[in-house]
Amino acid sequence: MHKQLKRILLTPVNVVYKISPKAVFQALFYIKHKYKLNIDNPKTYNEKLNWMKLYYKNELMPLCTDKYTVRQYVKDCGCEEILNELLWEGYDARDIPFEDLPQRFVIKVTHGSGNNIICTNKDSLDKKRTIKHVNKWLKQKYLPCYGEWFYGVIKPRIIIEKFLTEDNSNVPVDYKMFCFNNFGGEHGVALTAIDTDRFTFHKRKVYDGDWNILENQCINFPYDDANSFEKPKQYDKMKNYAKKLSKPFPHARVDFYVINNEIYFGEITFISDAGFGKISPYSLNEKMGSWIKLPVK
DSSP: OOHHHHHHHTHHHHHHHHHOHHHHHHHHHHHHHSSOOOOSSOOSHHHHHHHHHHHOOOTHHHHHHSTTHHHHHHHHTTOGGGOOOEEEEESOGGGOOGGGSOSSEEEEETTOSSOEEEESOGGGOOHHHHHHHHHHHHHOOOOGGGOOTTTTSSOOOEEEEEOOOSSSSSOOOOEEEEEEEEETTEEEEEEEEEEEOTTSSOEEEEEETTSOBOTTOEESSOBOOSOOOOOOTTHHHHHHHHHHHHTTSSEEEEEEEEETTEEEEEEEESSGGGGTOOEESHHHHHHHHHTOOOOOO
16 A cells, blocks of 8 residues: 555544554454454464564654664674665755765665665665655655654654675675574574565565575465575574664564675664564464563563
8 A cells, every 4th residue: 555545544544543553453453354353361473472562662663763773782782793885864855965975885764664775876776766765755754554663763864874785786695594582581682584576566585583484484485486585605604693783672673784795784673564564374473472481560
């Protein structure tokens, strides 16, 4: 659904959210999945994510979901070496020093999801169009009714980072590591997901913590049965970084890239698909839920 149309249709829901967030979460979940969401006694992954939106307010979460301030968090965790090079940051796209930038770079707004411009040839970039789009993105806000309170707490800005690639053209593989505070009774990486065909028919391949393929297991996107990926040489090192960066939280997904055998930090996500994603089979939803030990409300 087009983002603007979705915002219009959900305007009344945003009003109800101010009165009863819990009721809104339950209604939105039922509309999408056709079964009730149990927030009072959460057991599944989705139920615990929605519980966290209501009752878990860690002050680090706004810092970690902003693409600029998370850099300081990564440094504070002793992981500065995995940060991508920051070329520029600011609050107005009209101030972007295009003449000083390299031929290839990536423009992002720090509070959004998917609002990126990947420039592989600065000479062919429509700068006026870019400025218009980026400044429009800066004004966008997350839908209140989804309950992801930590997005947009920090004033949004623009960042420009180095374009990461191994073959001088393609965007690298994105390793999404799902970290839980009760995996085998301790904090650890239980799953790694790799997205494919993101701009056509978005699919996802899922591996367990030991890099075994989980056949026909779906987390938010259909299972990719056509592609397989070799376990990266840096996998154990990535897992250690993920554990360190997710340690303060009951659950977090930490994303990485590997370029020429070097690990680069991507982002931290706390509530995958706002807690409304499709997890199948249902037993996987239950298993992932069991790996989250919620704090006392």
